Amino acid sequence: MKYIGQKHQPNASELVAVASGTLANGSKVIVNADGTVSAVAEANGALDPPQPGTSVIYSANSVSNTNSTFDSNSNRVVIAYQDSGNSRYGTAVVGTVSGTSISFGTPVAYNSVISNDNVPTFDSDSNKVVIAFEDQTNSRHGKAIVGAVNSSNNSIAFGSIVTFESARANLAAIAFDSNVNKVVLLYNDGGNSDALTAVVGDVTASNNSIAFGTPVSLGLVSYTNADISFDSTANKMVVAYKNVGDSNHGAAKVGTITASNNSIAFGAEAKFLAASTTGAKCAYDPDTNKTAIFFRDLSVSPQIAKAVVATVNTSNNTLTYGSLTAFTTFSNVISGAVYDTNINKFVVVYVNGEGDITQHVIVGTVNGTSISFGTLSPTSADTTKMTAYIQSACFDSNSNKVVSVFRKTDPNDANSTSTNKGRAVVISTQGLVSNLTAENYIGISDAVYTSGQDATVQLVGSIDDAQSSLTPGQTYFVQADGSLGTTADDPSVVAGTAIASTKLIVKE
Numbered sequence: 001m002k003y004i005g006q007k008h009q010p011n012a013s014e015l016v017a018v019a020s021g022t023l024a025n026g027s028k029v030i031v032n033a034d035g036t037v038s039a040v041a042e043a044n045g046a047l048d049p050p051q052p053g054t055s056v057i058y059s060a061n062s063v064s065n066t067n068s069t070f071d072s073n074s075n076r077v078v079i080a081y082q083d084s085g086n087s088r089y090g091t092a093v094v095g096t097v098s099g100t101s102i103s104f105g106t107p108v109a110y111n112s113v114i115s116n117d118n119v120p121t122f123d124s125d126s127n128k129v130v131i132a133f134e135d136q137t138n139s140r141h142g143k144a145i146v147g148a149v150n151s152s153n154n155s156i157a158f159g160s161i162v163t164f165e166s167a168r169a170n171l172a173a174i175a176f177d178s179n180v181n182k183v184v185l186l187y188n189d190g191g192n193s194d195a196l197t198a199v200v201g202d203v204t205a206s207n208n209s210i211a212f213g214t215p216v217s218l219g220l221v222s223y224t225n226a227d228i229s230f231d232s233t234a235n236k237m238v239v240a241y242k243n244v245g246d247s248n249h250g251a252a253k254v255g256t257i258t259a260s261n262n263s264i265a266f267g268a269e270a271k272f273l274a275a276s277t278t279g280a281k282c283a284y285d286p287d288t289n290k291t292a293i294f295f296r297d298l299s300v301s302p303q304i305a306k307a308v309v310a311t312v313n314t315s316n317n318t319l320t321y322g323s324l325t326a327f328t329t330f331s332n333v334i335s336g337a338v339y340d341t342n343i344n345k346f347v348v349v350y351v352n353g354e355g356d357i358t359q360h361v362i363v364g365t366v367n368g369t370s371i372s373f374g375t376l377s378p379t380s381a382d383t384t385k386m387t388a389y390i391q392s393a394c395f396d397s398n399s400n401k402v403v404s405v406f407r408k409t410d411p412n413d414a415n416s417t418s419t420n421k422g423r424a425v426v427i428s429t430q431g432l433v434s435n436l437t438a439e440n441y442i443g444i445s446d447a448v449y450t451s452g453q454d455a456t457v458q459l460v461g462s463i464d465d466a467q468s469s470l471t472p473g474q475t476y477f478v479q480a481d482g483s484l485g486t487t488a489d490d491p492s493v494v495a496g497t498a499i500a501s502t503k504l505i506v507k508e
Contacts, residue, residue, distance in 0.1 A: 013462065015442065019455040023445040026466030028478045028495060029457045030440040037457055038435060039445070040482035045433035046343040048374040050361045050402070052427045053100035058093050058405075059107060059422035061085020065133075066422065067392040068405045069120040073127035074151040075398035077102065079405050080118040080131045081422060083109070090115025090133050092147060093422075094154040097399040100426050105154025110145050111161060113137035117171035117187075125181035126205035129156065132185045134169050142169025142187055144201060146208040159208025164199050165215060167191025172226040172241075179235040180259035183210075186228045186239060194221050196241060198228075198255060200262040213262025218253060220269070221245045229282045233289040234312040237264065238319070240272075240280040240293045250277035250295055252310060254317040267317025272308045273324065275299035281337040282310075287344045288366045291319075294337045294348055302331040305350060309369045322369030327362055335359070335404065336393025340429050342400035346371070347429055349393040349404045359391075359406065361427055377427075402427040434480035438491040441478055443506050462506045463499070470498035 020036035023029065027039040062084040069078050076094045083091040090111035095102045114136035121130055132144040142165030147156045168190025176183050182200050189197040199215040218239065226241035237255035242248045250273035253266045276298035284291050291310045296303050309322040328350065335349040346364040361377035391406045405424045442457060444464040449455040458464050467484065470476065476484040478493040484504075496504040 019449040023449040027445040042432040049377040055423040055425040062420035063422035074149040080120040088114040119174045121174040126203040140168040164212040175228045240282040248276040270319040327373040335391030338395040
């Protein structure tokens with residue numbers, strides 16, 4: 001590219017460069033990394049950071065033991081929780097995402113006694129939601145129930161409760177294996193020294209029932225700091241956890257389900273951090289065939305969040321890891337990690353554990369065996385002063401939005417008269433993204449050019465005469481969509497000062 005000086009006035013300057021895309025006469029222009037030039041414009045792309053909407057109350061009562069899932073048959077979000085305002089019954093509510101908000105049906109109690117943990121998943125074979133929970137009233141035995149969502153009125157109807165563990169069962173997680181069409185529950189077995197245990201369930205759609213195989217111990221103690229996800233390429237389950245019996249080290253195992261007898265067998269443990277960890281969450285990326293594990297590193301101060309990419313080795317049912325990547329600078333609690341198939345990125349929701357207990361969202365992108373992260377979400381008044389451990393997240397593949405479920409604890413909340421109400425917020429991960437940055441604006445196109453043509457761009461000091469309806473003496477800013485405005489957009493980029501209704505002196 002080359003400069004051509006003094007075309008319109010003394011000391012005016014211009015740049016001739018190859019156009020990338022069409023330029024109109026008067027287009028605001030950026031320079032690209034390869035030296036080509038393009039018009040400032042917006043296009044659909046991944047938002048960095050993601051943008052949360054306004055939170056919506058799904059329960060007027062105080063809630064706890066809350067988790068969520070997405071029913072891709074009815075295109076509804078299902079939240080399972082303990083309703084502290086209704087004798088702590090196990091309760092579910094169905095939500096519909098529309099735009100950047102979510103609306104809910106009437107909550108339904110599925111267990112009319114105290115229900116702890118409450119972990120749901122969606123069985124895409126039977127098109128049913130399975131909720132597992134600990135029945136505190138019945139010696140804290142492990143139980144499960146199957147529900148069918150009615151999309152016409154955002155309701156859910158349940159079958160009969162089934163016991164899968166006749167001992168105390170602290171539920172950690174649940175997942176669905178779409179290869180053999182089974183669910184896997186992950187829990188700590190109080191009847192076996194709190195050993196981390198898995199059990200396989202098979203749903204019968206005709207009567208909303210579920211039958212379980214024999215529980216299998218993973219041979220270690222975890223105490224609910226564990227998660228499970230399904231690798232749909234390897235057709236394996238990945239279980240990530242902190243091994244309490246091994247100084248809380250972070251590790252994972254690979255599980256294979258045998259459909260004929262509802263059993264699961266695990267490979268050898270693969271440690272991803274030989275130091276104290278907690279709060280493991282894992283999710284699968286079908287685009288790179290990798291599982292990402294997100295956790296808090298307790299061996300450092302502050303106890304920051306880290307992630308590692310895991311690859312399943314099907315020949316021996318074990319895992320290999322890439323390098324660890326930190327994605328926070330403060331102590332935190334990871335609420336949920338999901339894979340957004342629309343933008344092909346992980347979305348991690350977590351809470352600042354230091355001081356104000358604020359919620360944050362960040363996206364992570366896998367490249368090979370490493371993961372990189374974007375920008376933290378902005379903090380909003382709707383997601384401050386929350387109960388850090390009463391959180392979860394799910395991905396709505398119909399609306400292509402992430403739904404974060406949380407409990408707010410701010411006594412000064414203007415939208416409620418009591419604390420701890422159940423809330424949900426829709427997080428947009430895709431939207432109009434501008435190619436304009438704080439540094440890449442260079443000037444204004446001097447004519448119409450098609451992609452590949454040599455384009456003349458008027459630089460600083462040039463007088464552009466292709467604008468309209470300007471106010472002389474007014475400073476104008478480049479807007480994210482390429483238009484001009486009298487107030488700064490984000491980022492703030494000065495286009496120039498008007499000297500006539502059609503003329504603008506180009507500035508930086």
